[in-house]
Each structure stands twice: as structure tokens, then as C-alpha cells.
Amino acid sequence: MTSTSGPAFPLTTAGWIPVVDRAAGRVREVGLLEALTRAHELQLAVQPGQETAVLLRWLVTVYDAAAGPDDTNAWDQAWRADDLDPHGRVADYLRRWEHRFDLYHPDAPFAQCGHLNQFPRPPAVLDPAYLAGAGAALFHPALRDPAGPPLPPAEATRNLLILLGYDVAGIKGAPGGGKTYGAQLGPLATSTRLHVLGRTLAETVLLNLPPQPRAEGDTPVWERDCPDPAVQIRRPAGRLDYWTWPARRIRLHPDAHSRVQALAWHDGDRVADGLYATAELDTLAVWRRTARGTLTPAQPLDDWTEHPLPWTLTRPLRPDTTWTHGALTHTLHAAQRGxxxxxxxxxxxxxxxxxGPHGSTIQGIIGGTVDLGPAHLHTTHTTARALAYCDQKATSLLGYTRAKIKTMPFGGDQGNPAEKRVALEPHAADRAWARLLAELAELADPTDLDQLTAALAPFAEQLAELIEGSLDALPWASAHWTRRLDLDTRVWVNNVINNIPTTLGPPTSPTETKPVMGPEGRRRGRDACAGRGLRSSP
Structure with a gap:
């Protein structure tokens, strides 16, 4: 099938971004212009995961290219403005580049390769489920039809951007025939994505956009010449280039009703030096600095439950950890500035x-939404240290228990080791975390050790109970070993409570008296320990 032209679908004004419109009181689809100029009245209305990551990335990039703040003063002014476009810069920019935001432009279609004119792939391959491999058709009936019905342009646009961000690695068909080998995994699939959620779309865009000037030569894909079909290996010129990275050469072929009836799909630009060359640019990914100083994707999700461990996501907010996240750190700095x-x-x-193996299939997108409490918990020294203490103790308890299980004379099987099944029930862990945040936020005096103990002791107690419940559920655990682990868990609770004064109290010199808990702190500690059959320290 060959084509060189098609109907127009202007992404600046045509509806394709699902939003909750507070003024209209309903969910609508809007174009880029309305999404950004009315962002103070809107919120994204998409499922968490792929669609949120993709749409927010492109919205942030368009705003950054049009009117992004280049320093903290400009960002603070943007935050205090009534909307994202008080001076009309966004509207002017989108009018100037409107021709490059046409999904079916005859020469330079949006985020595509206009040089392709053979369309051998059916529209069904645009379904994100297609990336799961051959077995996806068992669960997605739409994939069973080799051709499939034509896709409406709004849905095709969203799926196009998902494909650019999440396409699998491996072998791809080459333009004109043949194959290419070694295609990289899509840029959004290579790392753990994290987005700061504002109360409106405008706030969400700004919170995920650390201010910086545009780097020399850095342009988004629509400001560049339409790429050639051949694979290119290069380094990104800056974050605008990387955030709109043309990882694939795709071109959509519409029918007379602007629906996509076929497409071309080939390998595109590859990042020279791979993931490590982009870590500093990707401020919407969570990174962990290794002992060698390189950045690697952080893992805030539990292996067994596939649910976020909420306390781990406070790490990018602390300067003493190896975790980093550009947007979250930027949000903390905005709170510190007031x-x-x-x-x-x-x-x-x-x-x-x-x-899957070698990144050849996508087996799932896991994650969730995590509350980190009011900003002052992370800008106040004592409560920030208390959250760090909870993160440290919760992580050590889970790791210690799993390590113990691994050495014991039962271990499940190779594909399902027992230590992985020692996990915190996600909803109960979330409730314990929410209670901790609420109690810390309501402290009359965050420096008072009695009040800190009263807030932290129930959290330790609840985590220990969750660990014990997980141990009780192990089908192959003997009563002797579970009793032994239960005793260790109870000692852990006692240690957490009694170490609060030395850990969270003011620093002491060898000649000074160490801080001690007052009567209320000791009473709360004794109550927490008594519930577990323990004696608190005298």
C-alpha cells in the first residue's frame, strides 16, 4: 500500500488528550492548545502507567519548548500565575509550529518519518497490548483479527506515542525489506518512572519541570528536519531532544475518514552509550547512584507484591541517600523556598x-500512587529525619527476614523462593504509612521526642505484625522456625522504639548526657512492646 498524503488531524486543536474539565464537569478530549492554556482548570483523565507517563512527558516538553522557565525565579513566577500562559507564549508557539503538529502532514507528520511510503503493518499493531508478544491475543480479542478495524485518530495518536516510548527491543523490519538487529528498548521502558502529581494539570506540569535554560542545539523533534528512514546512533543534544526521542521510524496511513488503516514501523534513533548517557537528562525517572558513581534505575517496588514500598520514595528528598529524581528534588526546593x-x-x-528476555516483550506495567504527606514533613529537619529512620528500619526488617528465610531448611522452589513471599500486604502497609504521615503532620512540637515516639511506635508495631502475618502464610515453614523469626521481629520493634532518642535527638558529645524519653514517650513505648509480650528497656 502506498501513499504520500492524507487528511489533516491537527493535534494543537483537535481533541485527543483525555482530561477532567472542572468547568464543564465532565471528561473531554482536548488538543494541546486547550490542554496547556486551560491547564489550571483541567486534570489528566487516563489510567496510571503508560498513558500517564507518555502524555505528561509530551505536555511537559511542549510547555518547556514554548515557555519553560530557565531559572528558579522564572519558575516561581510561573507557579504564582493564574495559568500556564499569562503572556500568550504557548499559544504563539503552537501557532508557529502548527504544521508540525499535524498527525497526517504529507511531508513531516507529527513524531513520524515522512519519507516512508510503504505501509505493511495493520492498525492492530498500534494496540499497546501488542508489545506483550504472541500470547497477547489470548487476552485481547482485538489482536486476533490480522487486519483489525481502522483506528480513530485520537486513539492512534496516543498509541503512537506509547509505541515510541515503550516499543520492545530486538529485530525490526527494515524500510524497503530485510531486517535490522539490536533495536533498543523504548526510552520509557528502561527506567522506573515517577511523576509528581499536582492538584491541577498546570501544577503537575510545573512540578515535573525543573527550571533550566535550553541547551545549545537542543530542540524537540517537531523543530528538527524530518528524520531519514535509516537508523542513527547519536547522543541527545539536551532534554527536549531526549524527551521527544524518535526511537522508531513510524508513519500512519489514514483512510478517507482520518482513521489509521495501516502503518510503517521500523527501528529509529539509538542512544549512543545507552541508558547511562541519558540519566542526567531524564528527570522523570528514579535513579540510584552506584558505588562507581554511575546512575542505574532505582527499584521502589516490591518484587513479590509489585506494589510501591511508600517509604522508599522519600529517598530522593534526602541528600544523604544514593537515590535521585530531578522533578521530586526540584519540588522539595520549591517548598524550601516557600x-x-x-x-x-x-x-x-x-x-x-x-x-521478557532481552527486552523482547513487555510483560506488564506495575506501580501505583503514593502519598508523601504535606511538604513541611520534608522541609522540617526532625520529621524528615523521622521518615528517614522509618525507611531505614522498614527496609532492614524486610531484608533481614528474607535473608533469614533464605538460610532455613525450607525454600520453596527455584522459581518461587520462600524469601520472596515474605512481603508486606500492600493495602495494610499503605494504611500504616498514611497513619504515620498523619500523626507526624499533626505534631504540636516536631522536636519533642515523646511526640515522635508516640507517632513512630505504632508504625513499627504494624510493620512487625504484617511481617508475622506473611510468615504465617508460608505453607512450608515449620513451627520452630516461624517462632524463632517471630521472636526476632519482636526484638526489632523494641529496638526501634528505644533507639528513637539517640537517633532522632540532638547530637551529643561524649561529655553530654544523652537525650532520654519523657514519661509519655516511655509509656507509648511500653504500650507498644506490651502488646507484643515484650519488656521495654528500663
């Missing part, structure tokens, strides 16, 4: 892509 109010609710959405 631009964000102390009670501003910090919420994040995290997602991680599970891939």
Missing part, C-alpha cells in the same frame, strides 16, 4: 516496566 505552601500535599505516581 513557593509551595507548607501544607502542600506531595503525591507521586510510580510505574515500572517488566520485560
Amino acid at each position: 513557593t509551595l505552601p507548607p501544607d502542600y500535599p506531595l503525591r507521586v505516581e510510580v510505574s515500572q516496566t517488566l520485560t
